Amino acid sequence: MSLRKEHELHNRRKGRNFGVGLLLAGFVVLVLALTMVKVTSAGFTFPEIEGGE
Known part of the structure; x- marks a missing residue:
């Protein structure tokens, strides 16, 4: 009280x-939710890193 x-x-x-x-x-x-839809979509690929080891 x-x-x-x-x-x-x-x-x-x-x-x-x-x-x-x-x-x-x-x-x-x-x-x-938008991130999960984007990452789990079939066309998603990680960008290639140029000049990597």
Whole structure:
């Protein structure tokens, strides 16, 4: 039990931070999914390194 009641501003910030966190997590999942699709596609080849040992 809290000794002091949270200010209304904290509740608004908490909601906004939760929304931004969800958007960031969604972006990370999107980039990961696109990377996995690109790497697992049949036409994917690693670039050749020129001047290698």
